[in-house]
Amino acid sequence: MIEGQLQLTLGNFDLDSGPFAFETQGNTVLFGRSGSGKSTLLRALTGLDTRTRGTLRFQGECWQDGRWGLPTPRRDIGFVFQDAALFPHLSVRGNLHYALHRAPPQAFDALAHMAQRVGIGHLLDQAVTTLSGGERQRVAIARALLSQPRLLCMDEPLAALDWRAKAELLALIDTLAQESGVPILYITHAPIEVERLASRVLFMEAGRIERVESLREALSRPDSPLFAEEGPVTVLYGQLGTKNGDGLTPFGNELVRLWLAGDSAGKPSTRLRVLARDVAVALHEQQDLSILNQLPVTIVSLHPDATGRVSVACRLADGATLLAEITRYSCNKLRLAPGMHAFALIKSVALLE
Numbered sequence: 221m222i223e224g225q226l227q228l229t230l231g232n233f234d235l236d237s238g239p240f241a242f243e244t245q246g247n248t249v250l251f252g253r254s255g256s257g258k259s260t261l262l263r264a265l266t267g268l269d270t271r272t273r274g275t276l277r278f279q280g281e282c283w284q285d286g287r288w289g290l291p292t293p294r295r296d297i298g299f300v301f302q303d304a305a306l307f308p309h310l311s312v313r314g315n316l317h318y319a320l321h322r323a324p325p326q327a328f329d330a331l332a333h334m335a336q337r338v339g340i341g342h343l344l345d346q347a348v349t350t351l352s353g354g355e356r357q358r359v360a361i362a363r364a365l366l367s368q369p370r371l372l373c374m375d376e377p378l379a380a381l382d383w384r385a386k387a388e389l390l391a392l393i394d395t396l397a398q399e400s401g402v403p404i405l406y407i408t409h410a411p412i413e414v415e416r417l418a419s420r421v422l423f424m425e426a427g428r429i430e431r432v433e434s435l436r437e438a439l440s441r442p443d444s445p446l447f448a449e450e451g452p453v454t455v456l457y458g459q460l461g462t463k464n465g466d467g468l469t470p471f472g473n474e475l476v477r478l479w480l481a482g483d484s485a486g487k488p489s490t491r492l493r494v495l496a497r498d499v500a501v502a503l504h505e506q507q508d509l510s511i512l513n514q515l516p517v518t519i520v521s522l523h524p525d526a527t528g529r530v531s532v533a534c535r536l537a538d539g540a541t542l543l544a545e546i547t548r549y550s551c552n553k554l555r556l557a558p559g560m561h562a563f564a565l566i567k568s569v570a571l572l573e
Contacts, residue, residue, distance in 0.1 A: 221241060223242075224276035225240065237427075238428050246397070249413070250262065251408060252423060259407060299372075340362060354385035354388065357377055358389070360377070361396070365400060373405045375407045414435070415446070415493055421434075423438075440541040459490060492572065494566060496545035499544035511567055516563055520534060520558060521558055522558070
């Protein structure tokens with residue numbers, strides 16, 4: 221558990237978090253627009269700025285009490301920044317060795333294994349100045365984990381990377397978090413990174429924590445800040461099955477199953493992204509239709525907006541919420557109302573790789 225209330229003034233910007241408390245297990249994503257105070261809050265949480273005031277406890281240990289703050293090195297925090305912050309005069313191996321200065325002696329045996337695990341084993345003797353952006357961030361992640369931190373903080377680590385490198389590193393970060401058990405605080409303003417990684421979301425606005433929600437809660441309300449770019453989104457959880465003879469791969473669980481076209485082999489994702497605009501609603505199951513996925517749902521709530529569209533919150537058989545976006549005309553024509561049984565027709569899905 222992380223709990224407290226922090227204040228920090230940087231120039232004309234005031235951070236006043238308000239009281240907060242959230243579990244540390246899994247990935248906590250700090251989300252907000254540029255200038256909302258995400259990085260400032262991270263500096264306050266980690267003790268990087270000694271002007272921080274307030275209270276902070278991490279897993280029962282006092283990290284901040286008024287003007288007094290536990291020095292950052294004693295908090296055992298690993299850091300990964302947007303620019304990787306590697307030592308340019310050292311090789312990859314040298315940068316990793318640096319992380320072991322504070323680690324237990326047995327950690328030295330872990331260097332080669334960690335390098336292989338993050339995909340940089342063949343780069344150990346290479347100068348970091350010759351690496352690509354994605355490779356540099358892999359070194360930074362390996363270095364942070366080798367220090368055996370109690371908490372790993374990542375400040376927009378993928379912002380400078382192309383889409384392919386982002387997808388690869390998102391999957392790696394999620395896998396490493398599960399394998400190591402190290403809680404992560406992850407800063408981003410990209411909703412798709414939240415959807416891929418988050419266990420919970422800490423929403424920030426104007427230097428204040430507006431709310432802390434599980435990812436499922438954050439995606440179940442049509443006014444979520446995560447929907448500002450592409451409209452309402454649903455993230456469904458499940459497992460990939462084996463491709464059948466028709467080239468379709470099942471995804472889901474015992475109660476909810478979708479079929480994916482294309483090559484999904486070897487993809488580790490357990491999350492599926494569905495845009496609400498790609499979901500239609502029908503009162504009955506449709507026949508002779510090219511849409512593969514038609515799921516029985518119960519209408520939970522209707523949320524009209526000023527543009528003439530309606531977000532329809534639907535409950536699936538496993539209790540998860542699926543959002544559909546339809547016109548107000550269609551909503552009225554179908555006479556949709558909470559409690560009605562219907563079918564959600566999902567036109568397109570994407571694995572969060």
